[in-house]
Amino acid sequence: GGGGFLGGPGERQIELDRRMLMDRVVRIKKELKEVERTRHIQRGNRQRGEVPTIALIGYTNAGKSTLFNRLTGAGVLSKDMLFATLDPTMRAITLPSGREAVLADTVGFISQLPTELVEAFKSTLEEVVQAxxxxxxxxxxxxxxxxxxxxxxxxxxxxxxxxxAQEQRLLSVLNKSDLLDDDDEQSDILDNLVPGAARVSALTGNGTDDLLADIDRHLGAGRRSAKIIIGPADGAARAWLFDRGQVRQSEMSDAGDMCLEVSMEEADWARFHARWPELAT
Structure with missing residues (x-):
């Protein structure tokens, strides 16, 4: 009889725990759906604005969130924990060229990630695919x-x-460089793994300027820079350039002409040339 008396509450506790876990699963699934919906809207807005997205990826505990904090100055949760970053946090950053970009911190990857887990976190990992x-x-x-x-x-x-696709869109960075010695054989391993990769310390900030320059160059491939003279009557062209290009410098002449130094995608340059051939010289 005593065993039955002890077993009853224990079984009820197990059922209670199971119910709490199921409720948590349902809540997390709802949160993931909302994340997916929000990301879809934000992604559309960014694409219309021609703002490039940079997704931080890497193995768990590689220091992505710490690097994100360093590059953006944001106070993002940084833990030695799998999937500590559920909703990919996003912040705008300004690159050395003056170009704006969006930096996205994503979940950490682990070995032998189950297919169902990849599916469950698909909404957060979509930023990786679209970046x-x-x-x-x-x-x-x-x-x-x-x-x-x-x-x-x-x-x-x-x-x-x-x-x-990975080769075209992937740029490697070696974090935690402050933990390495110059004569460490680990350096040889890294040189063979990702030759020429920027070495940084997200903790101290060392090397981050070089990293931002690398990012700028990588995103700048396929872009064209030009100086364009816009007259007082060319307001539509001026508005188009500010909307679709990256205006790095603008000066007004005594005659009322505006000299713009602009960087834009080759495809946008072709559109501008087709619409205002007299200006695109």
Missing amino acids: DLLLHVHDSASPLVAEEAGDVHDVLGDLGLDEE
Whole structure:
């Protein structure tokens, strides 16, 4: 009888725990749906504004959120925890050229990520698939850095990014460089893994200026810079350039003409040339 008396409350507690877990699962699924809806709206707005998106990716604990904090000055949660970042936090950053971009912090990737888990976090991982640039953050001090990089590439493949797409859109950065010695054999491993990658310390900020310059150059590929003289009667052209291009400098002459130094995508330059051929010289 005593055993039955003890078993009853225990069983009720198990059922209570199960119900609480199920409620939590339902709540998280609703949150993920809302995240997906919000991201879809925001992504459309960014695409219309021609603002490039940079997604921070990497193995769990590579220091993505710490690097995000360093580059944006935002106080984002930074934990040694899988999926500590559920909703990809986004912030606008200004690159050395003056160009605006959106930096997105995403969930950490782990080895042998179950397919159903990838599906569950699809809404947060969509930022990776849609990003203009994938900033792959490596933990320089990890003895398994090569294996971890391979796991990240595998997850990207699961998300539908083949090797060619990864090669075109991926830029590697070696984080935690403050933990390395110059004569460390780990440096040789890193040189073979990602030759020429920027070495930074998100903790101290060392190397981040070089990293931003690398990002700027990578995103600048396929863009054209030009100086364009806009007369007082060319208001529509001036508005178009400010809307579609990156105006780095503008000066007004005594005659009322405006000299604009503009950077824009080659496709936009072609559109501008077709619409205002007399200005696009």
